[in-house]
Amino acid sequence: MNALTAHSRDTPQFYLTAPSPCPYLKGQFERKVFTHLVGEQAAPLNDLLTHGGFRRSQTIAYRPACEGCRACVSVRVRVDDFLWTKAFRRNRAVNCDLVSAEVGVTPTSEQYSLFRAYLDRRHADGGMVDMTVMDYATMVEDSHVRTGLVEYRRRGPDTAINGRGAGPLLAVALVDRLSDGLSLVYSFYDPDAQDRGLGTHVILDHVARAKTLGLPYLYLGYWVDGSPKMDYKRRFRPQEFLAPAGWTLREGE
Template sequence: MNTQATPSPQFYLTAPAACPYLAGEMERKVFTHLVGHRAAEMNDLLTQGGFRRSQNIAYRPACEGCRACVSVRILAGEFEPGRTMRKLIASNRDIVGTMLPPQPTTEQFSLFRRYLDDRHQRGGMSDMSALDYAIMVEDTHVNTRLIEYRIRAPGDGIGDKPKGELVGVALTDMMSDGLSMVYSFFNTRLEKRSLGTYMILDHISRTKTLGLPHVYLGYWVKGSSKMNYKTRYQPQEHLTPRGWERYRPEEDALENAFLR
């Protein structure tokens, strides 16, 4: 009989730092390391409990006096795109997404740098080097994939790996109950394609095909305009002190109207 106890994860708390989403607020995070043979299992459990993954770290907000960060997951099986989203999918029918091992390339990094320069010049990732990018992709003990999105070039066969322009990349964790979008970036100059929206819709479609229920989008921060897009994908659930509950936009709108 094996009486050896299974090691439990050790959790740590970061020092306070300025919140990147809400002016005047300070943020703290609780985190643990995702390493060893149980890393994938722990990633599943922690993601379902409101954590996010960055490299081999799982973290969640632990701010004093603020609970604005809310974990969001789309109910993929129930999701049906509306008219605008269907038009978007149709307009991007020449884009092909290919799932690949988490192996960084120079082409990906070039797109990543352009994305940061266009969208996040003052963000915490703004000075990331090619080595930093490689670590972000490769430093994982869980079931991670890269999905490359390319515009299919003339002459590409259906079974061929697309050779056209790389316009988007998603770093995605494959979980027991769905897909978790860890980080994504795209060509911001192709505004009419709305590539950020398209990649989320593609993840929903992939999750349906896998017969799994959820697409994890990370945190929605009420009051932050940067995060408003996450509530467009209905139905979805938010993690509350009572567990995962279906988000009802009409109730949120009523509350906002009352507060005004």
């Protein structure tokens, strides 16, 4: 590899997408700035860009760059000061029979079946609804950063020995490990288990995981002002948002 090729591989090049309909705000158009996360510098670059408001999707790091709109705001939860509300404690009690286990980055047919059911029932009009099993495998495996899957199942007879649950798969989270926190890349769960609040449970579990690992933050991606489907993220407090002057604690928190 010559010096020019090595330089271009290790130095990120940024690109801007063409305008496309916004998936969160009706009548708006989105643009994104993105770069590739490849090579030996992918992990530290992912750290740096996440701190700057980027999100990861496979080997791409991106952030909104929309003209005249700043509704998308990067948010992260302060783990050490997390407020365990009555609703959160109740969610943990309802799901006390569940066990979460890290399973590496090996996609399975069982995961895809759950992923497919989740999309069809919860996001039938979303941009991911046409993803095939190969697309799902690529989403999981195509990464040059420290990432992994966490599976959620009911507690089984051997849980005390192997640390894993048993029975049907109820939820899955794809999570990146950063220098100062965990970043929830994507999660999905059984749409028939509505009484469990599994989406909330996955976030609460990763608050606890980050605290156990001694990591101060849990990155939740973008909160979108004016989008009801993203408003749930405001419930996880205290929360910082990325402002022009840097990460800032939300008022009243």
